[in-house]
Amino acid sequence: MIKYSLICEDCENTFDSWFSSSKEFDKLKKLKLVNCNSCNSLKVKKSLMSPQILKKQHNNDKKIKIFKNKMREYQKFIKKNFKYVGENFTYEARSLHYDPKNKSKGIYGKATDQEIKSLNEEGIEIQSIPWLNEKDN
Numbered sequence: 768m769i770k771y772s773l774i775c776e777d778c779e780n781t782f783d784s785w786f787s788s789s790k791e792f793d794k795l796k797k798l799k800l801v802n803c804n805s806c807n808s809l810k811v812k813k814s815l816m817s818p819q820i821l822k823k824q825h826n827n828d829k830k831i832k833i834f835k836n837k838m839r840e841y842q843k844f845i846k847k848n849f850k851y852v853g854e855n856f857t858y859e860a861r862s863l864h865y866d867p868k869n870k871s872k873g874i875y876g877k878a879t880d881q882e883i884k885s886l887n888e889e890g891i892e893i894q895s896i897p898w899l900n901e902k903d904n
């Protein structure tokens with residue numbers, strides 16, 4: 768369904784109407800089935816698409832943007848305070864857990880689900896977070 772804001776050329780009345788598609792609107796218009804709900808004139812044309820549809824889209828974009836910004840801040844924090852160990856995460860996590868000489872504040876890196884599971888079983892607390900790629904806007 769698509770909502771169109773329609774405008775009457777005769778009385779300048781504006782009103783909203785739902786159509787299954789833009790084609791349906793054209794079809795009904797050709798059949799003279801689209802008329803002004805105020806003066807019944809057939810000189811009705813599409814105004815801009817309803818802002819309600821646009822607004823909804825816009826809100827989603829905004830929410831995603833806010834979320835991504837928060838993720839970036841979080842990532843910045845992690846990068847600043849933790850050491851990146853990449854694929855060696857499981858090894859480094861065990862070293863950090865078992866080796867008292869290891870004074871590293873914290874690490875971050877990649878681990879498979881299986882590795883995360885076995886680390887958890889050993890009592891090594893790790894957190895998984897979604898990670899944004901630098902290029903991903």
Ligand SMILES: [Zn+2]
Pocket residue numbers: 775776777778779780803804805806807808
């Ligand atoms: Zn009218």
